Amino acid sequence: MTRATAETIEEEDGGGAEAFAQALRIVEALLFASAVPLSAEVLARSVPAGIVIEQVLAGLAEVYATRGVNLRQVAGGWAFRTAPDLGYLLAAEAEPPRRLSRAALEVLSIIAYHQPVTRAEIEEIRGVATAKGTLDILLEAGWVRLRGRRRSPGRPVTYGTTPGFLDHFGLDRIDDLPGLEELKGTGFIEGQLTRDLTVPVPDDDPGLRDDEDPLGDLFSPLDDGEGGPQQE
Template identity: 35%
Template sequence: MAGTSATKRHRGIKSGSEDEILYDCELEDLPPELRWREWMLRVEAVIFASAEPVTRETLARVVGKDCSIDLLIDDLREELRDRPYELVSVAGGWQHRTRSRYAGAIQASIAPTRGAATMLSEFEAMVLMAVGYFQPVTRGELSKIFGKEVSRDTIAALRSAAFIASGPRSPTPGAPYTYVTTQHFLSAFGMQSLRDLPDIEALEDAGLLSRRAVQAEALLAEPEISEE
């Protein structure tokens, strides 16, 4: 009966133990057009509620097994075409983002925003960029890149902002920690993957980063590694 099916959709279906609740993803009692509409609304709700980009695997939990996530996203994007926000593909998933043309209005309102990127100093931002390019990279290697010490406080600030995390131990003497960027880094800067980083040659030409510094340090370390 229709009433029973509606109850299943909203309350779940108990199966096996009392703790096991199965969510009705297939919605077989609905006609195709209403089923598709309900899947669209579910996907939009999940993305809207999430603080981070939502992956395809996550969205697949709330729609039918034969549902095309890509077609749903296409339909949602079309529906939001005239809205001040859109669905963007970022960091391996999808996320709601305000359209750039409304950035001025949001700033002028001084309203608190969700998921605002942590403010970094210019040097912290450059260190973060270097981690993105050279990861996994040690603090010593970062210091070589910039020609001055990258302090533990700088690393701590980037870790606190969840932009970087510890990577594998370096094979160099002392096995220092290396650092790598996180999914939050990709999300905060609107990138789908590290391939979206700006062209490193342009930064080298501007004198902001030096690939040679890291390579030179690696060559100096090689004899010490071979002796162990």
């Protein structure tokens, strides 16, 4: 908490600065102890009554702005992350990054932008068959999840992204994803994608859509409701 922030709160609410300082300590402890980003709503439950959690987070972010770790908004929540300029120090100790094939990257990008989407719909957009193994890799990475079943013949499984996807790629919300031209510029999507590919406004609302049913208790990951050749 900066001196200016503390003085402002104290002027407005007497001993408010003390409560604010305690809220800072509480939020700091919760974020350091959590393995996943925490939302403002969750953090607000633990701070003293009358404290505005957004002010606490802003104050804490200011405190850590010049330190080795920064407070950042990630995957719809808040988390401490290594300062960007110090990331190289951890590279030697970190596990080798997961390298995805171009096919897997294309499938991941299509799921991110078109979710909820079935394998058949992915193949229609890509213009080529998609192997079940490609989807399995994305599921195992924790970036893609099984959402439900489409209300259509065969009841195919629908796929969507996870909070882990946002966290890994440093996104706060799914609509922070870049546009089509930016993706092409980085080489993230190209090659066999159809020329008339459009990028819709992404939406990762976890709730099922009107055209989706729950997976069901007897669902097997090996059965996605769709057959077809296993290409890439």
